[in-house]
Amino acid sequence: MLPKRIKNDVKAVYLLFGIVMTYFSIYMPDYMDVVGVSGTRISSTVSFGALNGMLFGPFWGSIVSLTGFMLHKFTSGSYASMTSFSVFSVLFIALSSIVAGLVVNREHKAVRYIFSTLIAAWYLLDVGRAVYYYPWYHLLVLGIFIFFEKTILIKSVTSKAYVFASLFIASLMGVLSDHMAGSITYYLLYGLPADMYRSVVFIYPVERTILAFFPAFLVYVLVVIFKDILLSSGTIEKDIEDMKSKDLEEYLQNDVLKIIKEDD
Secondary structure, three states, X not given: OOOHHHHHHHHHHHHHHHHHHHHHHOOOOOOXXXXXXXXXXXXXXXXXXXXXXXXXXXXXXXXXXXXXXXXXXXXXXXXXXXXXXHHHHHHHHHHHHHHHHHHHOXXXXXXXXXXXXXXXXXXXXXXXHHOOOOOHHHHHHHHHHHHHHHHHHHHOOOOHHHHHXXXXXXXXXXXXXXXXXXXXXXXXXXXXXXXXXXXOOOOHHHHHHHHXXXXXXXXXXXXXXXXXXXXXXXXHHHHHHHXXXXXXXXXXXXXXXXXXXXXO
16 A cells, blocks of 8 residues: 555645646637537536546545636636626536536435535526426436436446446536526526526537536546556456455454453
8 A cells, every 4th residue: 555645645646637637628619519509608617627526526626626717717817807607607617526526426415405406496586487497407317317326326336338327427417517506696697588598498408418428438438447457457356365365364363363362
């Protein structure tokens, strides 16, 4: 095992890499047409929010997202021109990291609570009741998550297809959390009319699905590569058996023999 100091150094480098990666993600193209739908906005930064959550977990993933994006704002001088929504949008990207990280960490109860709360908050608004069908995709994804969470949890251990499915759901729920929080906040700040939400009710699912696919695919490739590297090691099985034997021997020496001596 690595000494604690070395492990901490490796973790620090890992987090620093994530911050730098997030920082430069701001320069990626911010919009493009989606499957022929003119004017559909693709924000690559949201993808990096979900990506950070899956790579670093809910806590450190959100820290990496916040640090990377805020560092860019300050170094570029754009913090002075940030609108109220711009400030909140950084927090929503961190929320995306939290939700995606929680799914990957299999803390499903917390995910259901956060996701359901965001949907419920939409219906507390006047526009939410007027455009009650707006979160249909969020409800669909939440239903799929609840229905298949146990199946995916079990089968992802042995099936690469289920590994990708679990990562895609994690990424999608993170991206959709950002979307719902943003939709609610934008209405509260600017009073966007209901017709604006109606106009994108079938567009945003396409956009958000694409945004969720790329981080899920990237993490999937990393997981498969590292798994194959480990399994290709000729000594990996022997190392595991040695560890098991060592643990068993320590258990016999420290626990079982101690109990026998006390009984005698």
